[in-house]
Amino acid sequence: TKRVLVTGGAGFIGSHLIDILMQNGNDVICADSYFSGSKENVAKWIGHPKFELMRHDVTQPLLVEVDQIYHLACPASPVHYQHNAIKTLKTNVLGTLNVLGLAKRTGARLLLSSTSEVYGDPEVHPQVEEYNGNVNCVGRRSCYDEGKRCAEALCMDYHRQHHVDIRIARIFNTYGPRMFFHDGRVVSNFIVQALRGESLPIYGDGLQTRSFCYVEDLARGLLLLMNCDYIGPINIGNPVEFTIKELAEKVRAKVNPKLKIEYRQMPKDDPKRRQPEITKARKILGWEPRVHLDEGLQRTVDDFKSRAQANP
Amino acid sequence: TKRVLVTGGAGFIGSHLIDILMQNGNDVICADSYFSGSKENVAKWIGHPKFELMRHDVTQPLLVEVDQIYHLACPASPVHYQHNAIKTLKTNVLGTLNVLGLAKRTGARLLLSSTSEVYGDPEVHPQVEEYNGNVNCVGRRSCYDEGKRCAEALCMDYHRQHHVDIRIARIFNTYGPRMFFHDGRVVSNFIVQALRGESLPIYGDGLQTRSFCYVEDLARGLLLLMNCDYIGPINIGNPVEFTIKELAEKVRAKVNPKLKIEYRQMPKDDPKRRQPEITKARKILGWEPRVHLDEGLQRTVDDFKSRAQANP
Numbered sequence: 001t002k003r004v005l006v007t008g009g010a011g012f013i014g015s016h017l018i019d020i021l022m023q024n025g026n027d028v029i030c031a032d033s034y035f036s037g038s039k040e041n042v043a044k045w046i047g048h049p050k051f052e053l054m055r056h057d058v059t060q061p062l063l064v065e066v067d068q069i070y071h072l073a074c075p076a077s078p079v080h081y082q083h084n085a086i087k088t089l090k091t092n093v094l095g096t097l098n099v100l101g102l103a104k105r106t107g108a109r110l111l112l113s114s115t116s117e118v119y120g121d122p123e124v125h126p127q128v129e130e131y132n133g134n135v136n137c138v139g140r141r142s143c144y145d146e147g148k149r150c151a152e153a154l155c156m157d158y159h160r161q162h163h164v165d166i167r168i169a170r171i172f173n174t175y176g177p178r179m180f181f182h183d184g185r186v187v188s189n190f191i192v193q194a195l196r197g198e199s200l201p202i203y204g205d206g207l208q209t210r211s212f213c214y215v216e217d218l219a220r221g222l223l224l225l226m227n228c229d230y231i232g233p234i235n236i237g238n239p240v241e242f243t244i245k246e247l248a249e250k251v252r253a254k255v256n257p258k259l260k261i262e263y264r265q266m267p268k269d270d271p272k273r274r275q276p277e278i279t280k281a282r283k284i285l286g287w288e289p290r291v292h293l294d295e296g297l298q299r300t301v302d303d304f305k306s307r308a309q310a311n312p
Numbered sequence: 313t314k315r316v317l318v319t320g321g322a323g324f325i326g327s328h329l330i331d332i333l334m335q336n337g338n339d340v341i342c343a344d345s346y347f348s349g350s351k352e353n354v355a356k357w358i359g360h361p362k363f364e365l366m367r368h369d370v371t372q373p374l375l376v377e378v379d380q381i382y383h384l385a386c387p388a389s390p391v392h393y394q395h396n397a398i399k400t401l402k403t404n405v406l407g408t409l410n411v412l413g414l415a416k417r418t419g420a421r422l423l424l425s426s427t428s429e430v431y432g433d434p435e436v437h438p439q440v441e442e443y444n445g446n447v448n449c450v451g452r453r454s455c456y457d458e459g460k461r462c463a464e465a466l467c468m469d470y471h472r473q474h475h476v477d478i479r480i481a482r483i484f485n486t487y488g489p490r491m492f493f494h495d496g497r498v499v500s501n502f503i504v505q506a507l508r509g510e511s512l513p514i515y516g517d518g519l520q521t522r523s524f525c526y527v528e529d530l531a532r533g534l535l536l537l538m539n540c541d542y543i544g545p546i547n548i549g550n551p552v553e554f555t556i557k558e559l560a561e562k563v564r565a566k567v568n569p570k571l572k573i574e575y576r577q578m579p580k581d582d583p584k585r586r587q588p589e590i591t592k593a594r595k596i597l598g599w600e601p602r603v604h605l606d607e608g609l610q611r612t613v614d615d616f617k618s619r620a621q622a623n624p
């Protein structure tokens with residue numbers, strides 16, 4: 001067992017990761033500013049002697065003594081990260097600088113949760129780790145995309161210059177229980193609208209694709225990466241592609257087949273396609289996703305239903 | 313006349329810019345850490361009542377009252393910027409954040425000196441401003457390339473979010489008097505070797521191309537951009553392409569036709585080609601380069617000769 005810091009641990013992915021880390025008997029510190037996360041996500045561990053909750057903004061220095069750092073702090077949905085673009089860039093850059101300083105001082109191993117958005121609107125399918133990406137560095141998404149690219153660059157430089165022990169995971173679209181209702185992302189939008197009996201909003205023609213990874217699969221992948229010898233960057237995601245329209249139809253079928261679909265304008269710089277090439281994850285981590293979209297969507301719908309009933 | 317701050321003003325480009333600003337009667341503050349620049353470059357203005365020299369590192373906050381900021385502070389040659397990659401990233405990101413904070417507080421207009429390196433190893437020729445680039449975000453050049461991309465993203469976000477008045481110039485390879493002898497860039501390397509009577513080192517086969525802009529042309533372009541209404545990003549550079557081999561032959565012809573050429577290994581991530589598309593600069597700024605490579609090289613060789621005699 002280890003002393004583990006999870007920044008952004010009160011968020012969607014972080015809280016699932018903390019569940020596994022706690023179940024494995026580790027000492028866990030969750031550092032979060034609650035900008036897009038919530039204490040409810042880790043409520044079951046509050047009071048546990050091996051769990052500590054810290055209100056902390058990663059743009060500020062942090063002094064703790066740990067063996068491993070999962071650096072997840074960063075709003076992940078466009079609605080959240082565009083709300084205050086400068087803050088998003090600061091979180092990515094200053095936040096990553098601070099945890100790298102921490103890792104350098106303590107000798108801790110640091111895993112950066114990067115993103116498929118470093119590939120931007122990709123012109124290579126599926127995306128291999130060697131692909132340099134197609135990111136508009138002055139667009140509205142750049143606070144996130146460039147922020148993460150810069151965070152990766154910082155990690156590599158601390159690794160080369162100070163031998164900081166790093167891991168870089170490029171996470172693709174993830175979904176599952178504890179996604180926020182109003183997080184603005186496609187899975188949560190569709191389920192929330194469906195449960196309300198309202199029509200499902202598709203941006204553009206709905207033929208853009210995404211590949212959706214169930215959150216427990218993803219968290220398992222991050223653990224494997226942290227505890228292996230490969231520094232990355234490595235893609236972690238589900239390679240099975242669906243169009244946004246197919247996703248809408250699946251949600252409709254599960255919740256209420258009578259729902260309508262409503263077509264809206266496509267946001268700017270919205271990638272048309274995204275699919276991870278996961279050969280590296282398969283070979284190096286021995287990882288691949290296990291939960292099919294039908295199964296995962298069902299669990300997510302059930303979770304949204306029970307949360308909607310608890311907080312009507 | 314205006315109160316003008318030039319960060320990196322003791323550097324190669326900055327010092328030429330200061331010459332024009334001073335000749336035009338402005339109040340000029342030069343803020344520099346002398347990491348890659350030198351007081352000698354601005355020696356002729358020291359003591360002038362409208363000139364102030366500040367020893368300042370832009371990664372630290374700066375409180376001055378000005379109307380315009382030319383933000384040039386950043387080592388520009390691979391040798392310098394890879395010497396301490398973390399520092400280069402900090403200079404680009406924290407440095408730009410600080411001058412943006414300054415511009416926000418004072419209402420000053422800020423011009424960022426970005427670079428053609430935001431296009432990385434381009435797959436589009438010539439490079440238009442809309443091209444998203446081909447940058448390896450985890451490579452050895454990423455401290456510079458990603459640092460500048462992130463600096464552009466920060467400028468755009470301060471512009472959108474706080475209405476900071478910004479200008480983004482993407483500068484292509486520039487040469488001329490006051491380039492440092494040991495700056496590691498191709499023009500200075502060739503001239504230094506040639507004056508010593510040693511062979512000219514070509515990396516790779518020498519068929520990679522660059523387009524070289526004479527520094528006075530470049531500085532004039534930056535002034536035009538600062539004082540026009542277009543925020544950019546806008547390419548400023550000379551569109552006439554030369555291979556590195558052609559450059560070597562020109563230097564040889566000017567200094568000593570008997571010199572040998574020596575082929576060496578190509579550095580990693582070295583762009584094969586680079587050429588600005590300058591339609592925007594022509595139309596919007598009414599700018600184009602005036603000094604031909606033959607003329608500019610001659611002035612540069614003369615400058616290198618006289619400096620070599622002064623500091624033997």
Ligand SMILES: NC(=O)c1ccc[n+]([C@@H]2O[C@H](COP(=O)([O-])OP(=O)(O)OC[C@H]3O[C@@H](n4cnc5c(N)ncnc54)[C@H](O)[C@@H]3O)[C@@H](O)[C@H]2O)c1
Nearest residue numbers: 008010011012013033034035036037057058073074076174
């Ligand atoms: N969910 C996805 O599909 C996805 C895809 C790619 C990458 N990622 C990355 O995974 C990580 C976690 O994403 P998520 O989906 O759980 O998002 P989330 O918004 O649910 O979680 C992020 C957490 O970070 C916290 N946070 C934000 N800014 C902070 C700051 N300055 N200081 C401290 N805490 C801060 C938030 O409060 C939240 O709890 C993020 O880094 C994200 O970029 C997620």
Ligand SMILES: NC(=O)c1ccc[n+]([C@@H]2O[C@H](COP(=O)([O-])OP(=O)(O)OC[C@H]3O[C@@H](n4cnc5c(N)ncnc54)[C@H](O)[C@@H]3O)[C@@H](O)[C@H]2O)c1
Nearest residue numbers: 320322323324325345346347348349369370385386388486
């Ligand atoms: N020379 C070129 O071909 C070229 C091409 C593209 C972009 N640029 C950009 O133009 C700008 C000027 O380039 P240059 O060729 O004059 O380089 P230079 O190295 O001669 O000048 C940079 C100046 O910035 C100063 N500096 C560096 N880090 C600093 C810090 N942290 N705080 C304060 N000062 C600092 C240096 O001491 C130096 O005087 C740079 O931003 C560079 O990225 C130059």
Ligand SMILES: O=c1ccn([C@@H]2O[C@H](COP(=O)(O)OP(=O)(O)O)[C@@H](O)[C@H]2O)c(=O)[nH]1
Nearest residue numbers: 060061062063097098099100101102104105
């Ligand atoms: O335990 C630590 C050690 C460092 N840092 C921060 O990490 C950053 C980078 O630290 P580093 O030592 O690499 O650089 P420096 O302090 O020289 O900027 C700095 O802002 C520190 O405040 C931190 O938050 N916790």
Ligand SMILES: O=c1ccn([C@@H]2O[C@H](COP(=O)(O)OP(=O)(O)O)[C@@H](O)[C@H]2O)c(=O)[nH]1
Nearest residue numbers: 173184185186187189201202203208244270
């Ligand atoms: O209510 C929604 C939300 C999103 N999308 C689309 O679904 C895709 C995934 O969007 P999301 O914001 O979930 O993630 P990202 O674009 O970051 O992958 C994008 O093409 C969106 O335009 C949609 O059609 N309806």
Ligand SMILES: O=c1ccn([C@@H]2O[C@H](COP(=O)(O)OP(=O)(O)O)[C@@H](O)[C@H]2O)c(=O)[nH]1
Nearest residue numbers: 372373374375409410411412413414416417
């Ligand atoms: O005159 C000023 C005003 C601000 N800043 C710095 O600019 C950065 C960004 O300032 P801003 O006000 O945008 O952000 P905040 O202070 O909220 O981080 C901060 O680090 C400030 O220290 C500066 O150097 N000079």
Ligand SMILES: O=c1ccn([C@@H]2O[C@H](COP(=O)(O)OP(=O)(O)O)[C@@H](O)[C@H]2O)c(=O)[nH]1
Nearest residue numbers: 485496497498499501513514515520556582
């Ligand atoms: O002594 C030298 C220095 C550079 N180069 C090559 O010249 C080109 C321009 O290099 P420089 O470092 O001047 O600028 P940048 O690569 O940033 O454009 C590159 O292809 C280098 O590999 C060379 O052949 N000999």
